[in-house]
Structures are given as C-alpha cells and as structure tokens.
Amino acid sequence: MNHEAGSLDGETLLIEGPDNGARRRRRILIIAIVAVLALALVGWFLLRDGEAAPAASSAASQAPSVTVVVPGRADVARAINVNGTLAAKREMPVGVAGEGGMVTRVLVEPGQWVREGQVLALVDRSVQTQTAASLAAQVNVARADLTLAQAELERAQQLVGRGFISQADVQRRIATRDAAAARVKVAQAASSEQRARNGRLDIRAPEAGLVLTRQVEPGQIISSASGTLFRMAKGGEMEMRAQMAEDDLVTLKPGASATVTPVGSTRKFAGRVWQVSPVIDPQTRQGIARIQVPYDPALRPGGFASASIVRGDASLPELPQSAILSDEKGNYVYIVNKDNVVQRRNVRLGTVSDTSVAVADGLDGTERVVVSAGAFLNPGQKIAPVLSKPGA
CATH class of the missing domain: 1.10.287 (Helix Hairpins)
Structure with a gap:
C-alpha cells in the first residue's frame, strides 16, 4: 500500500507515498516546458513582425512617386486623319x-x-x-x-x-x-x-x-482633234480628294467640317465635305471624300495634302499628350492597379489637339493613368501614385 490512513481527532489523514510525488513533479515539469515553448514561439513571432515592418516601410519608402490621373469621359469631336490630292472642284x-x-x-x-x-x-x-x-x-x-x-x-x-x-x-x-x-x-x-x-x-x-x-x-x-487647249477651275473652287477606308466612309456624311493642310506648308484651310464617294475600289477597299476649300494660291491642283475630318461628338476619355507612349506594337499607356502596380494598356487614339489626346478605344475613363515618366517605368513595377485632377 502506497497510502496509509489514520485518524486524528475524528479526521481522516491521507499520507502521500513516494510514487504519487514523482507523478506530480513530472506534471509540473511538462507544464513548465510547454509554457517555455509557448513563450519562445510568441517571442519569435513578435521578432519576425518587428523585422518585417521596417522592411515593408523601407520598400514603401523606396517606391517612386508618380503622378496619375483618372480621365473620366468628356464630349470630344471624333476626327479622321486622311491624305489625298488637291484638285479643282469643277x-x-x-x-x-x-x-x-x-x-x-x-x-x-x-x-x-x-x-x-x-x-x-x-x-x-x-x-x-x-x-x-x-x-x-x-x-x-x-x-x-x-x-x-x-x-x-x-x-x-x-x-x-x-x-x-x-x-x-x-x-x-x-x-x-x-x-x-x-x-x-x-x-x-x-x-x-x-x-x-x-x-x-x-x-x-x-x-x-x-x-x-x-x-x-x-x-x-x-482643230477639233487638238484636244484640250486650256484647263480651268470653275469659279476658282478647289477641293481635296481624300482617300478613306471603307469603314470610315460608312459613317461620314456630306457637310462634315474638315481642316486641310498642304504638304510643305504649315497653313491650315477650313473646308467641308461636299461629296462622299458612292462606290468603293474593289482592289484597295477605299473610297473618296471630296472636301471643298476656298481658293488660295497655296492650294495647287495636283499637290498632296492631309486633312482632319470631324465626324461628330462622342464621349471619350481625354489624356495629356505626355501620357501617350508608343513602340513597334502601337500606342499604349501605363495604368496603376489597386495594388499600385504599373500595367501596360494598349489604346487607339482619336482626336489629337494641342494639349490633349482623345482615346477612342482601350480605356473607359475610370483607370488611374500615369501622366508622365512612363518611359522610366516598367510593367509590374510598384509605385506610389499621386492623384492629379484632369486638366491640371
């Protein structure tokens, strides 16, 4: 028997034996070891978090600050840039x-x-x-x-x-x-x-x-077989015969305004589309839009010219010209995702003015777009975006 019982003043006493004391000491030792391990684990986690926080802070502080803009959408004139030759209207x-x-x-x-x-x-x-x-x-x-x-x-x-x-x-x-x-x-x-x-x-x-x-x-x-002796422009009226793609001709209507620039000149002449070709060349899939312009000595029939034809207004995003980049794959911009990481986005340009560029396709106007410094960024790079108001 490991325990002996006795009575003292009517009370029963339990006397602990050697085996019972050993088990109690083992339990205390196990509890102590578990406590030490728990404390060590907590300390390790605290230490790791303490080291990670400065690293994250350092990484955030090293990300470059880049100005971005959310362009939204605005009513802009849609334009088609075309080339062609100058001629007498009649x-x-x-x-x-x-x-x-x-x-x-x-x-x-x-x-x-x-x-x-x-x-x-x-x-x-x-x-x-x-x-x-x-x-x-x-x-x-x-x-x-x-x-x-x-x-x-x-x-x-x-x-x-x-x-x-x-x-x-x-x-x-x-x-x-x-x-x-x-x-x-x-x-x-x-x-x-x-x-x-x-x-x-x-x-x-x-x-x-x-x-x-x-x-x-x-x-x-x-004689009557001599052919043409003189060529005249009726009323001196001139025009530009612009070569246009089939899909552009579909939406173009007579009366659309245009700006004509002769090659080798910086002068621009206001004109208006007075006739849209009713036929398409089956070989080139192009047609001709005839743009009437007033007479000017700088407009020489047979010369080459470029024109920008306004097709009407559309709601499109507008960006500063500095935001537009281009390479062998075409035009693109850098947008910033929710994790502040730079991503490439291909775009198709619309009307180009002296201060801004309308984006005809590729953006919906809600993206954060890098305004400048795009040439120094790479896709996947993390930045610190600084929001700027459109037009600022």
Whole structure:
C-alpha cells in the first residue's frame, strides 16, 4: 500500500507515498516546458513582425512617386486623319468648238481669272471673213428680188379689176413674191450660220473661273482633234480628294467640317465635305471624300495634302499628350492597379489637339493613368501614385 490512513481527532489523514510525488513533479515539469515553448514561439513571432515592418516601410519608402490621373469621359469631336490630292472642284477642259485654224494670239496665262465668254485665244479668220461677206451680199440680192416681186404683184392686183390681166397672172406673181421671200430667209440663215462659225473660231471661257493650264501657242494649227487647249477651275473652287477606308466612309456624311493642310506648308484651310464617294475600289477597299476649300494660291491642283475630318461628338476619355507612349506594337499607356502596380494598356487614339489626346478605344475613363515618366517605368513595377485632377 502506497497510502496509509489514520485518524486524528475524528479526521481522516491521507499520507502521500513516494510514487504519487514523482507523478506530480513530472506534471509540473511538462507544464513548465510547454509554457517555455509557448513563450519562445510568441517571442519569435513578435521578432519576425518587428523585422518585417521596417522592411515593408523601407520598400514603401523606396517606391517612386508618380503622378496619375483618372480621365473620366468628356464630349470630344471624333476626327479622321486622311491624305489625298488637291484638285479643282469643277475642272473645265477648254478646246476647239469650231473648225479650227491657225492661232494668231493667246490672251491669257495660267493663274489668271477670266469671266464667262472671255476670249482666251484668237484663230485666223481671213477666209471665213470673206465667206461671211459673200453670204451677206446674197442676203441683199434676195431682198432686192423680194422687193421687185412685191411691186409687180401690187401692180397686177390693180389691173386685174380692169380686165387687163387675168387672175392666173396674179396668182403667178404671188408665188414669185413668196419664193423671193423664202430666198431672203435662206440667205439670212446662211449668213447667220457663217457668223456663228466665225464666232466659234475664237477659244472662249465657258464659265468664269481660274485658268490652270495653257497648251496652245501662236502659230499653232488647231482643230477639233487638238484636244484640250486650256484647263480651268470653275469659279476658282478647289477641293481635296481624300482617300478613306471603307469603314470610315460608312459613317461620314456630306457637310462634315474638315481642316486641310498642304504638304510643305504649315497653313491650315477650313473646308467641308461636299461629296462622299458612292462606290468603293474593289482592289484597295477605299473610297473618296471630296472636301471643298476656298481658293488660295497655296492650294495647287495636283499637290498632296492631309486633312482632319470631324465626324461628330462622342464621349471619350481625354489624356495629356505626355501620357501617350508608343513602340513597334502601337500606342499604349501605363495604368496603376489597386495594388499600385504599373500595367501596360494598349489604346487607339482619336482626336489629337494641342494639349490633349482623345482615346477612342482601350480605356473607359475610370483607370488611374500615369501622366508622365512612363518611359522610366516598367510593367509590374510598384509605385506610389499621386492623384492629379484632369486638366491640371
């Protein structure tokens, strides 16, 4: 027996033996070891957190501060940038309208304004003048015959009542008078025709406008087969014939405003689309938009030009030009995600102004976009974003 019981003053006493004391000491030892391990584990966690916090703070302090903007959306004019050639809006080729002949004088030069019907070149008419004089003389002969026939008819009508001539003689004189009148009309028609032919010998401007080219010189023999002698721009009106993709032509309507810039010039000319091609080239899948512009000496037909055509307003994000980057893959911007990490976002540009660029595709306006310093950042890099107001 490990325990002995005894009674003292009526109470029962429990006397602990050697085995019971050993077990108690082992429990105390185990509890102490567990407590020490727990304290050690807590200390290790505290130490690790203490070291991680400065590291995180150091990493945050080393992230570069970069200005970002949330562009939102604004109503901007959608524009199409196109290229094309300058030409006369209505080009008039002027050639020989009559029988032709030898040119005696050329009265105009390229770049000169002329009025409708103005003589551009004179053609020798010495033979035609004599023909016209001959026909005019024949008119006078026919008129004289008519006067004589009319007088004879009047005398016969006076004598027929007295019985000196028959009614048949009167009828013959009436026929003679009518034939003479007809010959007068024939002679007059022939004379008028010759005068008209003589008038068509000269090369005249069909409409008022600007002379573009001259391809005739004095002494040159011309005829209806000579082709174009002068080229004119009706009213001096000019246009740009812009080559446009099929999908752009679908949404373009006459009346759209445009800005035309000739190659080699910094001047811009305000114009308006007056005609959109009804057909598409099956090879290039392009059509032509014709942009009317007012006359200016800087607008030379045949020259090359670029244009920006405004198609209407749209709600698009707008960014500063410094936010737009480009490489061999195209245009892109850097956006900052919720973890402040830089990400690349490809975009398609819309209207470009002096201060901003509209983004036609790639952004919805709620992203945080890097305003500048994008060239010094890399995708995946962590930054400290500094928010700026749009337009600031």
